[in-house]
Amino acid sequence: xxxxxxxxxxxxxxxxxxxxxxxxxxxxxxxxxxxxxxxxxxxxxxxxxxxxxxxxxxxxxxxxxxxxxxxxxxxxxxxxxxxxxxxxxxxxxxxxxxxxxxxxxxxxxxxxxxxxxxxxxxxxxxxxxxxxxxxxxxxxxxxxxxxxxxxxxxxxxxxxxxxxxxxxxxxxxxxxxxxxxxxxxxxxxxxxxxxxxxxxxxxxxxxxxxxxxxxxxxxxxxxxxxxxxxxxxxxxxxxxxxxxxxxxxxxxxxxxxxxxxxxxxxxxxxxxxxxxxxxxxxxxxxxxxxxxxxxxxxxxxxxxxxxxxxxxxxxxxxxxxxxxxxxxxxxxxxxxxxxxxxxxxxxxxxxxxxxxxxxxxxxxxxxxxxxxxxxxxxxxxxxxxxxxxxxxxxxxxxxxxxxxxxxxxxxxxxxxxxxxxxxxxxxxxxxxxxxxxxxxxxxxxxxxxxxxxxxxxxxxxxxxxxxxxxxxxxxxxxxxxxxxxxxxxxxxxxxxxxxxxxxxxxxxxxxxxxxxxxxxxxxxxxxxxxxxxxxxxxxxxxxxxxxxxxxxxxxxxxxxxxxxxxxxxxxxxxxxxxxxxxxxxxxxxxxxxxxxxxxxxxxxxxxxxxxxxxxxxxx
Amino acid sequence: xxxxxxxxxxxxxxxxxxxxxxxxxxxxxxxxxxxxxxxxxxxxxxxxxxxxxxxxxxxxxxxxxxxxxxxxxxxxxxxxxxxxxxxxxxxxxxxxxxxxxxxxxxxxxxxxxxxxxxxxxxxxxxxxxxxxxxxxxxxxxxxxxxxxxxxxxxxxxxxxxxxxxxxxxxxxxxxxxxxxxxxxxxxxxxxxxxxxxxxxxxxxxxxxxxxxxxxxxxxxxxxxxxxxxxxxxxxxxxxxxx
Numbered sequence: 087x088x089x090x091x092x093x094x095x096x097x098x099x100x101x102x103x104x105x106x107x108x109x110x111x112x113x114x115x116x117x118x119x120x121x122x123x124x125x126x127x128x129x130x131x132x133x134x135x136x137x138x139x140x141x142x143x144x145x146x147x148x149x150x151x152x153x154x155x156x157x158x159x160x161x162x163x164x165x166x167x168x169x170x171x172x173x174x175x176x177x178x179x180x181x182x183x184x185x186x187x188x189x190x191x192x193x194x195x196x197x198x199x200x201x202x203x204x205x206x207x208x209x210x211x212x213x214x215x216x217x218x219x220x221x222x223x224x225x226x227x228x229x230x231x232x233x234x235x236x237x238x239x240x241x242x243x244x245x246x247x248x249x250x251x252x253x254x255x256x257x258x259x260x261x262x263x264x265x266x267x268x269x270x271x272x273x274x275x276x277x278x279x280x281x282x283x284x285x286x287x288x289x290x291x292x293x294x295x296x297x298x299x300x301x302x303x304x305x306x307x308x309x310x311x312x313x314x315x316x317x318x319x320x321x322x323x324x325x326x327x328x329x330x331x332x333x334x335x336x337x338x339x340x341x342x343x344x345x346x347x348x349x350x351x352x353x354x355x356x357x358x359x360x361x362x363x364x365x366x367x368x369x370x371x372x373x374x375x376x377x378x379x380x381x382x383x384x385x386x387x388x389x390x391x392x393x394x395x396x397x398x399x400x401x402x403x404x405x406x407x408x409x410x411x412x413x414x415x416x417x418x419x420x421x422x423x424x425x426x427x428x429x430x431x432x433x434x435x436x437x438x439x440x441x442x443x444x445x446x447x448x449x450x451x452x453x454x455x456x457x458x459x460x461x462x463x464x465x466x467x468x469x470x471x472x473x474x475x476x477x478x479x480x481x482x483x484x485x486x487x488x489x490x491x492x493x494x495x496x497x498x499x500x501x502x503x504x505x506x507x508x509x510x511x512x513x514x515x516x517x518x519x520x521x522x523x524x525x526x527x528x529x530x531x532x533x534x535x536x537x538x539x540x541x542x543x544x545x546x547x548x549x550x551x552x553x554x555x556x557x558x559x560x561x562x563x564x565x566x567x568x569x570x571x572x573x574x575x576x577x578x579x580x581x582x583x584x585x586x587x588x589x590x591x592x593x594x595x596x597x598x599x600x601x602x603x604x605x606x607x608x609x610x611x612x613x614x615x616x617x618x619x620x621x622x623x624x625x626x627x628x629x630x631x632x633x634x635x636x637x638x639x640x641x642x643x644x645x646x647x648x649x650x651x652x653x654x655x656x657x658x659x660x661x662x663x664x665x666x667x668x669x670x671x672x673x674x675x676x677x678x679x680x681x682x683x684x685x686x687x688x689x690x691x692x693x694x695x696x697x698x699x700x701x702x703x704x705x
Numbered sequence: 706x707x708x709x710x711x712x713x714x715x716x717x718x719x720x721x722x723x724x725x726x727x728x729x730x731x732x733x734x735x736x737x738x739x740x741x742x743x744x745x746x747x748x749x750x751x752x753x754x755x756x757x758x759x760x761x762x763x764x765x766x767x768x769x770x771x772x773x774x775x776x777x778x779x780x781x782x783x784x785x786x787x788x789x790x791x792x793x794x795x796x797x798x799x800x801x802x803x804x805x806x807x808x809x810x811x812x813x814x815x816x817x818x819x820x821x822x823x824x825x826x827x828x829x830x831x832x833x834x835x836x837x838x839x840x841x842x843x844x845x846x847x848x849x850x851x852x853x854x855x856x857x858x859x860x861x862x863x864x865x866x867x868x869x870x871x872x873x874x875x876x877x878x879x880x881x882x883x884x885x886x887x888x889x890x891x892x893x894x895x896x897x898x899x900x901x902x903x904x905x906x907x908x909x910x911x912x913x914x915x916x917x918x919x920x921x922x923x924x925x926x927x928x929x930x931x932x933x934x935x936x937x938x939x940x941x942x943x944x945x946x947x
Contacts, residue, residue, distance in 0.1 A: 149757055
């Protein structure tokens with residue numbers, strides 16, 4: 087795949103166009119047929135579920151009737167029976183599938199009631215008449231019926247159950263579409279590579295070396311990132327379960343430590359990982375990284391003590407950091423300043439696709455087979471990533487130790503670079519008032535607070551995964567748009583301030599509501615806000631780097647390293663706020679951190695004169 | 706020979722397999738979720754029996770009686786065991802020994818409480834083995850001490866039969882759908898690749914490539930998209946090499 091810049095209409099890649107068209111076909115067929123299949127399934131489900139709900143409601147009615155009948159046997163008139171409405175209320179509150187309960191006199195007068203009688207009766211399996219939803223039990227005193235008890239099933243409960251199923255199906259479709267896109271891109275490029283090799287042979291240029299096709303890197307990176315993303319919806323809750331094995335550690339800290347340590351090891355592994363990857367070669371480094379991650383995930387799944395759990399998370403993080411810096415190394419080795427943005431966009435595309443697929447798939451798998459089995463699936467995905475790299479690149483010497491010539495990121499040689507960067511007030515402002523607060527909020531809210539907050543309010547792992555997915559989905563959609571607009575309007579500072587304030591606006595509602603769509607909406611807004619910041623931040627880094635005479639890639643390397651170190655603070659800050667107040671207040675605190683930092687950034691970041699340097703990365 | 710037919714076969718195969726797999730997976734997940742919900746409703750219904758027995762037992766315990774002294778529990782258990790799907794109900798002491806039961810043969814035996822999983826609320830624990838469901842609830846005395854358990858054994862055969870019926874129905878109604886999806890996808894891919902090839906060949910007329918020789922992939926104008934794209938790309942490379 088040739089990565090181009092400039093006029094998109096003129097430079098449109100026909101292969102990419104073909105892949106998009108084919109993906110559109112897959113989406114269309116999937117949507118139509120899965121909707122049809124889901125409708126058939128829901129119809130069958132509700133037909134079976136509804137009688138079971140009626141049976142259960144009849145059981146509730148029988149228990150209530152027995153209590154009331156006892157009073158009638160003592161000759162207490164129903165009108166004077168104390169606590170009748172409260173008894174109805176108590177029962178209805180513990181049975182969400184019952185909407186209404188009432189004691190009715192023979193003339194139809196309601197003596198006591200709780201709830202609202204459903205007016206909308208449209209559940210496919212339940213029938214359409216109001217009687218289909220009512221359970222009537224006579225209230226008997228001294229062998230004579232004196233009144234009746236009416237319980238009404240809640241059709242909305244059936245609708246909610248159906249919606250939940252539909253959301254699950256929709257998640258599977260979304261994941262399938264992204265996986266189809268990844269595989270199609272690969273299949274079409276493989277076909278093209280074969281023709282290209284033969285065409286070169288026919289033209290008498292068989293010996294000419296083809297450039298490394300970076301599209302082949304996408305699938306290994308996608309699978310590798312998927313291995314880690316699968317565990318996002320349940321990692322804090324998993325640590326919470328193991329917390330009692332280390333009673334000397336406060337539970338809140340025990341829950342936040344796995345994420346903090348992961349981020350820390352990941353960040354710190356970058357400079358060493360880059361050197362290691364350069365020394366042993368990209369292929370070997372990626373294979374080692376995948377092996378480390380697979381081992382870490384397997385042992386994490388088997389860990390029965392918090393300390394060993396933390397240790398294996400660190401091993402996984404080491405593998406994760408090494409794999410990502412190696413993959414970035416491959417992109418940097420085989421691109422030039424002209425097409426590096428496109429190369430990195432391919433890499434980031436795989437990362438984001440895994441970010442969308444991972445939490446959803448992980449949540450669903452964990453709900454069905456448990457968290458440990460999901461971690462083992464993750465280990466399998468890491469090994470599959472290694473296998474994909476071997477199959478796609480074979481023994482290409484350009485991925486061996488001597489096959490690269492890119493500058494290393496971080497490390498001894500770059501110490502003066504960080505000194506020059508740190509000496510620049512704008513870089514310091516960008517890091518401390520935008521990049522680090524944004525990363526603190528991302529790790530603190532997305533990976534730590536959301537799983538705990540939603541689990542506390544009764545959400546399953548699949549639902550948590552769906553909510554986390556919204557962040558990446560919004561990011562994928564908005565990020566390219568924000569990059570283009572911030573370039574066109576030359577307004578990076580404005581976008582960063584806007585993104586910080588949008589983070590506050592997006593997260594603030596979560597401080598009040600975490601039910602239903604509100605959490606998904608808030609996290610979607612959070613992803614939108616972070617997408618506004620991402621590309622403009624990198625553009626400013628490249629502008630600063632040219633001003634302080636530091637190589638762009640080095641400046642970006644330091645930017646990423648410092649940002650991830652900040653990210654390690656996210657769960658710690660979140661746990662401190664949650665321990666002092668609550669999860670809701672902690673989310674608000676994270677939003678405030680971003681909002682206030684953005685305002686300070688707006689005040690302190692001095693506008694620089696325009697330079698020739700432009701953004702190298704679109705995301 | 707890589708030409709459009711090979712491309713159609715490859716990408717069509719990939720898309721068709723993914724579409725079929727996605728539909729099958731979506732249905733499987735929906736079914737598993739439904740299975741879970743269906744059993745949850747059954748558990749909630751049988752949980753009413755546990756709660757009712759617990760309420761009556763704890764009334765006696767609150768009066769200061771020992772669990773073993775609640776002689777009238779046998780009648781309560783026999784009445785409660787009349788609920789639909791219930792096999793028998795036991796009252797267990799804190800060692801798991803059966804003190805009272807709706808099935809007199811079980812008196813004095815020790816209950817197997819292995820594999821019980823507590824529900825989210827923590828009030829009930831459950832275990833499903835084959836067709837038998839065991840639901841337990843803790844019994845507390847007036848001082849809040851746990852002195853035993855209510856154990857309700859139920860037969861899930863009717864529920865499993867209902868689920869098997871749904872499974873059969875889904876398979877019979879969706880299998881043709883999946884086959885249809887496969888054929889539709891292959892047709893759509895074939896048409897897309899063919900039309901893309903035509904559009905591309907129309908644009909190619911202005912390009913400085915010589916006509917294709919007979920037998921060379923790409924001849925025919927209608928298709929050979931991949932070959933054309935590769936020629937374009939190689940053309941660009943040749944210029945840069947020269």
